[in-house]
Amino acid sequence: MNFNFLCKEPAPPNGRSVGIVGAGPSGLAAAGYLSCLGYQVTVYDKLPKPGGLMRFGIPGHRIPKDRLEQGIRRMERQFGVIFQSHTKICCSAPLFEEEGDHFCREVLGLGEIVKRHDASIICTGAWKSRKLGIPGEDLPGVYSGLEFLFPIRAAHYCVPGAQPADVTGKVVAVIGAGHSAVDVAHSALRLGAATVHHLYRRTAKEAPCGSYEIERLKALGVIWHERVTPVRILGDTQVTGVELVDAKTQESITVPADLVITAIGEIATPPFARELGIENVRKGEVRWLHMTDIENVFVAGDALTGPSKIGKAVYSGLKAARSLANWLDLKAQNRLDAYPYDDLVANDEGRRRS
Amino acid sequence: MSRKVLYVDYSKCIGCETCEYVCKFVYDVPRIQMTRTIDGVMVPIYCHHCEEPKCMRACKRGAIVRDQDGAVIHQYLLCRGCETRNCIIACPYGAMLETDKGVMITKCDLCAPRRQIGLPPACAEMCPCGAIQYVDEEELAALKTEGAELAEARILKHIRNPQGS
Ligand SMILES: Cc1cc2nc3c(=O)[nH]c(=O)nc-3n(C[C@H](O)[C@H](O)[C@H](O)COP(=O)(O)OP(=O)(O)OC[C@H]3O[C@@H](n4cnc5c(N)ncnc54)[C@H](O)[C@@H]3O)c2cc1C
DSSP states (O other): TTTTTTTTOOOOSSSOEEEEEEEHHHHHHHHHHOOOOOTTEEEOSSSSSOOTHHHTOOOOOOOOOOHHHHHHHHHHSSSSEEEESSEEESSSSOOOOOOOOGGOOOEHHHHHHHHOOOOOOOOOOOOOEEOOOOTTTTTTTTEEEEHHHHHHHHHGGGGOOOOOOTTOOEEEEEEOOOOOHHHHHHHHHHHTTEEEEEOOSSOOOOTTTOHHHHHHHHHHOOOEEEEEEEEEEEEESSOOEEEEEETTTTTTTEOOEEEEOOOOOOOOOOOOHHTHHHHHHHHTSSSSSTTTTTTTEEEEEHHHHHHOOHHHHHHHHHHHHHHHHHHHHHHHHOOTTTOOOOHHHHHEEEEEEO | OOOOEEEEEEEOOOOOHHHHHHHHHSSSSSSOOOOOOOOOEEEEOOOOSSSSSSHHHEEEOOOOOOOOTTTTEEOOOTTTTTTTTHHHHOOTTOOOOEOOOTTSEEOOOOSSHHHTTTTOOHHHHHHTOOEEEEGGGGHHHHHHOHHHHHHHHHHHHHHHHHTTT
């Protein structure tokens, strides 16, 4: 991925520095845009390598890592972008609570970042897993989609604590029918699960991942159950199965399982969500596109929109970077007040469509 | 002269929409656009810059021509946005796009302004999976693997006969 696709070579240094928190597609796209313009860009990430969910969430067979690595190397070598990995920017949630926290070696306060740079962009993604809210969800053997997938990829980076769940010869039940549920089912099969049950509350036709993906899973041996709603995860000290209600007959069914993986989506947990007033940015009640309550801190990607896709995250990162650059330019010329901000918001294609 | 083309290997595409969104960032109205097939596969629809472009033949005003790199381009100044919509109907790939601006038609020009300064098309640069290739037409044959052809056949069936069984 050529994150510097907008230029052939960097513009001469413009003397300004930008900090980007989070090296997923949105952060990397913003870094590419700004480094083309001659900004000194530093990208912070708590994980050992840049890439975000492209490296640590989506299975490797779907997204080859060499293109990602090429793009990162280009930014680093040719465009002078600094990647500061293993660094968590301190957030509202305590450390070691979210997936991937055990990688951090350094913790920096957001205030530190704000002081270090002329402006910053928060691109921390949406990593907190949504819960079903049914009894038994806290039993050992129950994982969220990311809890299950993340260690599989992270184990390649030799980090203690990132132990993939052992599924060899076991019965696995996957709940949900989005792309991450499909990724979980594929990974479980590939890691040697004896049986994979796939449970979904609607029909294959309605599945967000599409019926084609489900047919492919079935061809690989996955047992597909549709129109079933999980009501309880069974077991005393360890998962033994899932109790479901059939939506058609209202009958109760039990599917035995050694592992239950609930891949029903993630929620955004940007650091300092309240302090930054992220909710207002979402609603579009902002002074400047993508700007938070702290005027030189911007936000982009899934951290802003909630879980989306790579393309949308890239677009959001590019737009935040453009907005940031416009803002710094006008500020340097003392022209911010004269700028008809309302027109700017009204003209923004992305917002008009959504 | 060797002709440049875009090629999407649908067997490598994961439907992430990066091509469409990058194109949208550069041109406002994207010229490569996602579609979802009935069985739920997301893929981009794009201009193949055909050897014998049907859109070119359909346009009676000569608004669709080939440029120096072989890209099939749409000239706004000659297009009158005519009601026949013949170019849209003629394209077997669904790549002539209606918009709500100007002459109300747009299409991929293989990033003409970027090519002028030596940059390849933006979508190919940013595709995370290397599914979009910007190549000489002679290189096409090597890219059309069995998997790619199968995947393309599935998509084209959808484009040409969306209600089909
Ligand atoms: C299992 C799974 C499969 C998916 N499959 C697809 C797919 O096939 N196609 C598709 O288009 N999309 C897919 N997605 C969605 C896609 O991955 C995301 O939409 C996209 O990666 C979001 O990009 P982002 O830059 O906003 O955030 P992310 O990619 O989440 O990156 C955020 C980065 O911020 C870092 N970070 C977070 N908090 C901090 C902090 N406090 N300090 C420092 N660093 C921090 C994280 O370590 C991470 O590297 C999938 C998602 C999942 C979970």
